[in-house]
Structures are given as C-alpha cells and as structure tokens.
Amino acid sequence: MGAYTAQARGVALGILEYRVNVLLGIVATLMQLVALLAVWQVLLADSPVQGFTWPQMQAYLLVTFACGALVSTNSDFRMAFRIQSGLVALDLVKPVDYQRSRFAEALGGLWLEVVLILIVVTSAAALLGGLTVPAGPALALFAISMLLVVPLKFLIVYVGTLACFWTQSYMGVQWARIAVMSLLSGALIPLAYLPGWLGTIAQWSPFAGLTSTPALIYIGRVGFGDGMMLVAVELGWVIVLWFGARLLWRAAVRQLTVNGG
Amino acid sequence: MPPIVEARDLTKVFRRPEKDPGLAGSLKHLVRRRFTDKVAVDHIDLSIEAGEAVAYVGPNGAGKSTTVKLLSGILVPTTGEVRIDGLHPQHDRTAIAHRIGVLFGQRTQLWWDLPVRESFAVLRDIYGLDAATYRKRLARFDEVLDLGEILPTLGRKLSLGQRMRADLAAAMLHGPRVVYLDEPTIGLDLQVKDKVREFFRTLRDEGTTVMLTSHDLADIEGFCRRLVIIDEGRIIFDGDLGAVKDQYARERILHVETEQPVPVEAVRLALPGAVITEGETPNQISVRFDRFVLTAGHAVTALAGLATLVDFRVDEPSIEDVIRRVYSGEILFDAKSA
Structure with a gap:
C-alpha cells in the first residue's frame, strides 16, 4: 500500500473511535439545516425573494448541508494539537510530504461523512416530498463542483491551521475561519442576498466554491456556461491554494526550526 | 570509512x-x-x-x-x-x-x-x-x-x-x-x-x-x-x-564478614592507605581504597590473615557518581580528552 493510502486508511479505521463526536457534529449541522428551512419557508411562503422559490431554497439548503458535512471530521484539531505540542517534530522526520499526508487523512474521514450525508439527504427528500434533480449536463457539473469542495475545504482549513505555528492557540483562528467561511461561502444566506460589493467579493473568493457554486448549479440558478465559469474559479482556487499552502508550510517550518518550537 | x-x-x-x-x-x-x-x-x-x-x-x-x-x-x-x-x-x-x-x-x-x-x-x-x-x-x-x-x-x-x-x-x-x-x-x-x-x-x-x-x-x-x-x-x-x-572512579569498597570480631586497629596497620570502617555488627568491616594503590586481592589476603572470612563483596562506584561530581563542579575536565 502506498504511504498516503496507508495514512488515509488509518484515519478511515480510527474515525469510528470518534463516531459519537462525528455524529454530534453532523447533528449540529442538521439543526442549522432545520432552522434555516423553517425561516425560509416563512419568508418564501407567498412569493419568491430575489428569484429564489421555496422548492429551490429547499434544494439549496440540502446542498449547503452536504457541503458543510464534507471534510468536517476535526482532522484540523489533530493537526493543531500536533503543532502546539511539538509532536509535529516527529512528522518532520518521516519520508513523506506533510501536506499530502494531511490531505490523505482528510480523505480517510470522507467515507463516514458521505454515509451520513446520504442518510440525511434521502430522508429529507422523503419528508419534503421528493427533490428535483437537474438535467444531465448540469448534474455532471454539479458532481464536479461537489468533488472540488473536498480539496478546497481541506486547503482552507489546512491553511488556517498552519496559523498555529505563529498563534500558539487554535480557538481564535478556528472561530474566525468558521465565521468568514459561513458568510462568504453562501452557507448562511445565498450570496445574492449580500450587499452588492460584498456579494461580488464573495463570489470571486475561494469560499464561494465551498457552497454557493455547487448549490447554484444544482438548483439551476446559473446556466451551463456560467456554471462552467464558477467551477473554473473553484478549480483555480484549489490549484492556487495547493501551491500557496506549500509556501506557507515552508515559512511555518522555518518559524519552527529556526526559532524553536 | x-x-x-x-x-x-x-x-x-x-x-x-x-x-x-x-x-x-x-x-x-x-x-x-x-x-x-x-x-x-x-x-x-x-x-x-x-x-x-x-x-x-x-x-x-x-x-x-x-x-x-x-x-x-x-x-x-x-x-x-x-x-x-x-x-x-x-x-x-x-x-x-x-x-x-x-x-x-x-x-x-x-x-x-x-x-x-x-x-x-x-x-x-x-x-x-x-x-x-x-x-x-x-x-x-x-x-x-x-x-x-x-x-x-x-x-x-x-x-x-x-x-x-x-x-x-x-x-x-x-x-x-x-x-x-x-x-x-x-x-x-x-x-x-x-x-x-x-x-x-x-x-x-x-x-x-x-x-x-x-x-x-x-x-x-x-x-x-x-x-x-x-x-x-x-x-x-x-x-x-x-x-x-x-580516572575518576578509582575508589573501591570491600565489605567483609568474618567469623570472629576483627580488631580494627590491626586492619589499619595491615592496610595502610585504606580507610577502615566498622560495620553494623563487630563481625563486619568495610575497607575503602584506591584501586591503583591497593588491589582487592591484596586486601582480602591481608584480612584473611587476621580472621576467618565468611563472605565478602566489592562495590564499584557507578558512572552516576562520577557524573554527579562533574555536574556539581567537583571534577573539572581541562580539555575534551580522556
């Protein structure tokens, strides 16, 4: 087995030790889903707001839930802990690439998240009386966009966690990241509802790809051409962040190895 | 290589x-x-x-x-x-x-x-x-x-x-x-x-x-x-x-147990240069010496001439003692050599 596959497998096996934790995390995301569904049902009961109809909003929120549950199994905590406690020193004497190893770990936790997402989405669809699934090309685009959520979210969390090399504490970093992520990704409210200038910033930011892009494609708010454009931006950020994170890691290791842990 | x-x-x-x-x-x-x-x-x-x-x-x-x-x-x-x-x-x-x-x-x-x-x-x-x-x-x-x-x-x-x-x-x-x-x-x-x-x-x-x-x-x-x-x-x-x-742990201690009490003064005379201490009972005696001045064998022979030996053992100082003395500044190494 390859070095990275082995690390992914390690997390995939170990994650069941945290099943209660994972489950509670998903329940929290689920609560948010229920609350938002309730609010939007009232707001959209009579007429669409800014072009969002009630059925569209249901689908939007389900995609938001799925995006929120992906790559959510606290691998960042483990990494933050290893950095703060100095255990990261042992990662430095392994013949593997640090960033690829952490990505492999994030992928290892994916299976449980996907299982939980499938359970929630199918039961929600049943409760809401079925979901409209987009037509062929849009569906394919949506699938690509969802796949890209995985590396994108990993990278945003990873870059945030690297801040621990300088801050020595993870709580503040994590809260700031979550606040920015939920606002600028469209997870809190669709980006169309933000003030124009903020909406534009958000749309071009790496965060839009976390929720807004797959959700808008799924509900058909954007056509195929615009959808391609959004997915291209999402992919662009994945590439930029992947290499940007490497530079940041190099600076972080310098910080550790030059100034002492 | x-x-x-x-x-x-x-x-x-x-x-x-x-x-x-x-x-x-x-x-x-x-x-x-x-x-x-x-x-x-x-x-x-x-x-x-x-x-x-x-x-x-x-x-x-x-x-x-x-x-x-x-x-x-x-x-x-x-x-x-x-x-x-x-x-x-x-x-x-x-x-x-x-x-x-x-x-x-x-x-x-x-x-x-x-x-x-x-x-x-x-x-x-x-x-x-x-x-x-x-x-x-x-x-x-x-x-x-x-x-x-x-x-x-x-x-x-x-x-x-x-x-x-x-x-x-x-x-x-x-x-x-x-x-x-x-x-x-x-x-x-x-x-x-x-x-x-x-x-x-x-x-x-x-x-x-x-x-x-x-x-x-x-x-x-x-x-x-x-x-x-x-x-x-x-x-x-x-x-x-x-x-x-x-160099720094030359000292040895010989512990001896004898059948009959040993006169300490006699031992001191027989083994000049060693430090003699009485043990817990009159039948026990300890001899502290520099191993480059006196050998354990020599000490045992000398004691055997004075009393019948029942048992004996030799304590060597551990490297721990040496390093403790280095830390405390008691031993100073002049250069990195030995």
Missing part, C-alpha cells in the same frame, strides 16, 4: 520574546518587541562512527534534546553543519528519514485512535517496507519487547511501559542505521527498563549506531563505550566511558 554522524561547529541560538510580567508587560511587548538570544547549543563538534553507541548526558537544559533535534534535521542550526551518512538534513530530508530513527521518550508517534498493530502498518507503508522484512522485524522486536499483548491495544489505552515499548519498535521498524533515543526509559518501572535496555543491546549488536540521552545512568553502563557530557550547550567531555571510570 567516514563517520555516519558528523556535526561541525554546531550552534543553535533561540530567540525568545522578552516580556515584563503581567498584562501591561504583554501589551508593551506588542508595541515594542524585544527579544533575548538564548544559546542552546554552543559550537559543538561531534563525530560518530557507524556502529558506535554513544551516551549523551548532561543536566536539564544543557542542550541535549536540541542537539538531537539538530542531528536529526528537525531544527536548522544557526551556524555550523550536520551530515548524516554524508547527506544534508534539510536538502535530503527524505533520504535521511530512511536512515534515522528518533524516539522522544516524552512523546509518542503512535496513532491514539488505532490499535498499535495498525499504527505499525501505517509506518510500514510510509517507509515502503516489504511484507517479509516487516514481519521479520516485528517478530524480532516481539522477542525482546514482548509486543504480543500490546499489538491489539488502542494507542490511547496503553500504559506508559507498553507505550514506550511500542514506540521503540515504531522508531526501529524501518531499520534505521542511526537512532537517537531521547530519554527512552523515563517513568518506566524496573522490569520494563530491563527489557528496554536489553533491546538497546540487541540494536548495538546488530550494528545500529545509537545515540542515547538519558538521566538514568544505568541505561548507559554496560551499553555505551563512549561518553559525551554536555553542559550549558558545550561539550565538556568526550571520551571512553571506561577511562572516565579509571
């Missing part, structure tokens, strides 16, 4: 923020940042031959762990350079990772949420070991470290002794040519310590180069032939362990 580990003029200076106490001090530090330099390792030259077992000792904060981190490439030296098997730690990180094993006794590299067996399997794949080599090594480690009951246990459920044994195996699984063991017996009970020490000896006998850092000097005796003492970031002694003992 060139040395497998070579450090030349190795220096590590840490920059520490200098803060006045309290919130006011912290706020002041935000505005005007002041730092002090702390020299952790100060111009160290060290070269270790393949297959050597080196004890690296010194008081807390002497720079032992920093040296280990420099020699394994975890820290970048401020000045000077390190070569492992001719390779540069920062430039050839991956190649070096295959050659070195590191154990920090206070830390674990096991996965908390996986059975030890699975942690080992991940390491096997990280180092790209083939199945046969892996099985062979594991079986060999099992002989000494008794891994049987440990393998199916979750990392976080191990006792300290189990964890250390598992961590030792984990550090050695890829068959490194050089291992740095930093406090490998810390907090262990005697029985586990014995096992761990036996494991060190098997490593040495197989030709692995070992650098051992420990506060427990019993780890060192009978294992390392070379002793390096560091204090305040400088190497104050580097030489043969036996030579140190010859």
Whole structure:
C-alpha cells in the first residue's frame, strides 16, 4: 500500500473511535439545516425573494448541508494539537510530504461523512416530498463542483491551521475561519442576498466554491456556461491554494526550526 | 570509512520574546518587541562512527534534546553543519528519514485512535517496507519487547511501559542505521527498563549506531563505550566511558564478614592507605581504597590473615557518581580528552 493510502486508511479505521463526536457534529449541522428551512419557508411562503422559490431554497439548503458535512471530521484539531505540542517534530522526520499526508487523512474521514450525508439527504427528500434533480449536463457539473469542495475545504482549513505555528492557540483562528467561511461561502444566506460589493467579493473568493457554486448549479440558478465559469474559479482556487499552502508550510517550518518550537 | 554522524561547529541560538510580567508587560511587548538570544547549543563538534553507541548526558537544559533535534534535521542550526551518512538534513530530508530513527521518550508517534498493530502498518507503508522484512522485524522486536499483548491495544489505552515499548519498535521498524533515543526509559518501572535496555543491546549488536540521552545512568553502563557530557550547550567531555571510570572512579569498597570480631586497629596497620570502617555488627568491616594503590586481592589476603572470612563483596562506584561530581563542579575536565 502506498504511504498516503496507508495514512488515509488509518484515519478511515480510527474515525469510528470518534463516531459519537462525528455524529454530534453532523447533528449540529442538521439543526442549522432545520432552522434555516423553517425561516425560509416563512419568508418564501407567498412569493419568491430575489428569484429564489421555496422548492429551490429547499434544494439549496440540502446542498449547503452536504457541503458543510464534507471534510468536517476535526482532522484540523489533530493537526493543531500536533503543532502546539511539538509532536509535529516527529512528522518532520518521516519520508513523506506533510501536506499530502494531511490531505490523505482528510480523505480517510470522507467515507463516514458521505454515509451520513446520504442518510440525511434521502430522508429529507422523503419528508419534503421528493427533490428535483437537474438535467444531465448540469448534474455532471454539479458532481464536479461537489468533488472540488473536498480539496478546497481541506486547503482552507489546512491553511488556517498552519496559523498555529505563529498563534500558539487554535480557538481564535478556528472561530474566525468558521465565521468568514459561513458568510462568504453562501452557507448562511445565498450570496445574492449580500450587499452588492460584498456579494461580488464573495463570489470571486475561494469560499464561494465551498457552497454557493455547487448549490447554484444544482438548483439551476446559473446556466451551463456560467456554471462552467464558477467551477473554473473553484478549480483555480484549489490549484492556487495547493501551491500557496506549500509556501506557507515552508515559512511555518522555518518559524519552527529556526526559532524553536 | 567516514563517520555516519558528523556535526561541525554546531550552534543553535533561540530567540525568545522578552516580556515584563503581567498584562501591561504583554501589551508593551506588542508595541515594542524585544527579544533575548538564548544559546542552546554552543559550537559543538561531534563525530560518530557507524556502529558506535554513544551516551549523551548532561543536566536539564544543557542542550541535549536540541542537539538531537539538530542531528536529526528537525531544527536548522544557526551556524555550523550536520551530515548524516554524508547527506544534508534539510536538502535530503527524505533520504535521511530512511536512515534515522528518533524516539522522544516524552512523546509518542503512535496513532491514539488505532490499535498499535495498525499504527505499525501505517509506518510500514510510509517507509515502503516489504511484507517479509516487516514481519521479520516485528517478530524480532516481539522477542525482546514482548509486543504480543500490546499489538491489539488502542494507542490511547496503553500504559506508559507498553507505550514506550511500542514506540521503540515504531522508531526501529524501518531499520534505521542511526537512532537517537531521547530519554527512552523515563517513568518506566524496573522490569520494563530491563527489557528496554536489553533491546538497546540487541540494536548495538546488530550494528545500529545509537545515540542515547538519558538521566538514568544505568541505561548507559554496560551499553555505551563512549561518553559525551554536555553542559550549558558545550561539550565538556568526550571520551571512553571506561577511562572516565579509571580516572575518576578509582575508589573501591570491600565489605567483609568474618567469623570472629576483627580488631580494627590491626586492619589499619595491615592496610595502610585504606580507610577502615566498622560495620553494623563487630563481625563486619568495610575497607575503602584506591584501586591503583591497593588491589582487592591484596586486601582480602591481608584480612584473611587476621580472621576467618565468611563472605565478602566489592562495590564499584557507578558512572552516576562520577557524573554527579562533574555536574556539581567537583571534577573539572581541562580539555575534551580522556
């Protein structure tokens, strides 16, 4: 087995030790889903707001839930802990690439998240009386966009966690990241509802790809051409962040190895 | 053959923020940042031959762990350079990772949420070991470290002794040519310590180069032939362990038990130059002497002439005593020699 596959497998096996934790995390995301569904049902009961109809909003929120549950199994905590406690020193004497190893770990936790997402989405669809699934090309685009959520979210969390090399504490970093992520990704409210200038910033930011892009494609708010454009931006950020994170890691290791842990 | 580990003029200076106490001090530090330099390792030259077992000792904060981190490439030296098997730690990180094993006794590299067996399997794949080599090594480690009951246990459920044994195996699984063991017996009970020490000896006998850092000097005796003492970031002694003992641990104590009470004055006359002490009973006596002035055999013969001997034993001072005297400044080494 390859070095990275082995690390992914390690997390995939170990994650069941945290099943209660994972489950509670998903329940929290689920609560948010229920609350938002309730609010939007009232707001959209009579007429669409800014072009969002009630059925569209249901689908939007389900995609938001799925995006929120992906790559959510606290691998960042483990990494933050290893950095703060100095255990990261042992990662430095392994013949593997640090960033690829952490990505492999994030992928290892994916299976449980996907299982939980499938359970929630199918039961929600049943409760809401079925979901409209987009037509062929849009569906394919949506699938690509969802796949890209995985590396994108990993990278945003990873870059945030690297801040621990300088801050020595993870709580503040994590809260700031979550606040920015939920606002600028469209997870809190669709980006169309933000003030124009903020909406534009958000749309071009790496965060839009976390929720807004797959959700808008799924509900058909954007056509195929615009959808391609959004997915291209999402992919662009994945590439930029992947290499940007490497530079940041190099600076972080310098910080550790030059100034002492 | 060139040395497998070579450090030349190795220096590590840490920059520490200098803060006045309290919130006011912290706020002041935000505005005007002041730092002090702390020299952790100060111009160290060290070269270790393949297959050597080196004890690296010194008081807390002497720079032992920093040296280990420099020699394994975890820290970048401020000045000077390190070569492992001719390779540069920062430039050839991956190649070096295959050659070195590191154990920090206070830390674990096991996965908390996986059975030890699975942690080992991940390491096997990280180092790209083939199945046969892996099985062979594991079986060999099992002989000494008794891994049987440990393998199916979750990392976080191990006792300290189990964890250390598992961590030792984990550090050695890829068959490194050089291992740095930093406090490998810390907090262990005697029985586990014995096992761990036996494991060190098997490593040495197989030709692995070992650098051992420990506060427990019993780890060192009978294992390392070379002793390096560091204090305040400088190497104050580097030489043969036996030579140190010859030079600074010459004293022997002979304890004798006799059938009838021995007149102490008679013993003093028979063994001039030795210090005689009476034991707990009149039938016991202790003779303290310099082994280059008097031999144990000579002392025993002299005593046998005075009384019938029932039992005797000779105490040698441990290297621990010597190092304690070095730390306390009682022994000063003039140069790095022995």
